[in-house]
Amino acid sequence: MKFTLDVENNPTGWPDHTQLPESDGTFVKNFQEHPQSILLTDSITPVLQTIHADGNYCIGQDSGIYWRLTDPLERGAEAPDWFYVPNVPPTLDGQSRRSYVMWQEFVAPLILLEFVSGNGAEERNRTPLLRTDKQETKPGKFWVYENAIRPAFYGIYEVRKASVEVYSLIQNRYELVAANDRGHYPIPQLGVELGIWQGSYQNMELPWLRWWDSQGNLLLSGAQRAEEERQRADREQEIAQQQLQRADREQQRADRAEDELEQLRAQLRSAGIEPQL
Structure with a gap:
C-alpha cells in the first residue's frame, strides 16, 4: 500500500491513526x-x-x-x-x-x-x-x-x-x-x-x-462483582428478616407476659384484693 502525504491536513507529513490500516487481515487464533x-x-x-x-x-x-x-x-x-x-x-x-x-x-x-x-x-x-x-x-x-x-x-x-x-x-x-x-x-x-x-x-x-x-x-470481573453484590444484598435481606422475626417473637412474648399479668390482676380483684402490680 502506497501512502500519499497530506501536508495540508497533516503538516508533519506523518500519517495519524485515521490514515493507518487498523487490521492486517489475520484471524484471531482461538476462541479464548x-x-x-x-x-x-x-x-x-x-x-x-x-x-x-x-x-x-x-x-x-x-x-x-x-x-x-x-x-x-x-x-x-x-x-x-x-x-x-x-x-x-x-x-x-x-x-x-x-x-x-x-x-x-x-x-x-x-x-x-x-x-x-x-x-x-x-x-x-x-x-x-x-x-x-x-x-x-x-x-x-x-x-x-x-x-x-x-x-x-x-x-x-x-x-x-x-x-x-x-x-x-x-x-x-x-x-x-x-x-x-x-x-x-x-x-x-x-x-x-x-x-x-x-x-x-x-x-x-x-x-x-x-x-x-x-x-x-x-x-473481580463485572459479572463477579454483580454476583458478589447480589449475595451481599441477599445476606443483608436475610439478616433484616431474621431481625424482624426476632423482634416479632419478642413482641409476642411481651404480649403474653402482659396477658398473664392482667389475668393475675383479675384474680386478685375477684378475691377482694387491689393489685399493686
Whole structure:
C-alpha cells in the first residue's frame, strides 16, 4: 500500500491513526483470546478509574501499535493482544482510536501482553532489525517491544502451560521478573499483581490470566462483582428478616407476659384484693 502525504491536513507529513490500516487481515487464533482480553480489561477497570480520575488512559485489545513508517504500512506495526497506556485520552478528536501511533503521542504502554497460540517462538523472537542496501530483516516481536515500543512490562501468557512470563524493562533491556510468594508478578505502578487463575469464565474452564491487588485479593470481573453484590444484598435481606422475626417473637412474648399479668390482676380483684402490680 502506497501512502500519499497530506501536508495540508497533516503538516508533519506523518500519517495519524485515521490514515493507518487498523487490521492486517489475520484471524484471531482461538476462541479464548477475546474473552481473555475482556476479562483483563473488565477486572482492572475500577483500579484504572481510581488512578485516572480524569479518564485519561487507553486499553488496546488486539490493536495495532505503529512504531515506524514503512511500505507497506502494516510492516511498521505490532498488534499485541492486550496493552494499557496511561495518561493519554481514550479518543482522539472525538473518534475512537483505530490504532496507537508512537510518533503521534510518544507515550509507551505501561504493560503489554501477548497470548501464545503456537509454541511461543514468535513472542520470544529477539531477531534485530537489520538493513542492507537491498533489503531489511523483519525484526522479532520481542526485539520490537524491547527496543522500539518499550513498555515497562511485557508478559507472555501460555494458556496451554497455565503460565505467564513477565519481563521488566531495566536499563533498556528486559529482565525476567521473579514471582512473589503467591506466584504472582507485581506491577507496582498499578498496585496490582498478574498471575494465573484456574476457573470458569464465559463457559470455559481454563487457567486464565488475572489481576490481584497487592494484598492478594482477586480483582473481580463485572459479572463477579454483580454476583458478589447480589449475595451481599441477599445476606443483608436475610439478616433484616431474621431481625424482624426476632423482634416479632419478642413482641409476642411481651404480649403474653402482659396477658398473664392482667389475668393475675383479675384474680386478685375477684378475691377482694387491689393489685399493686
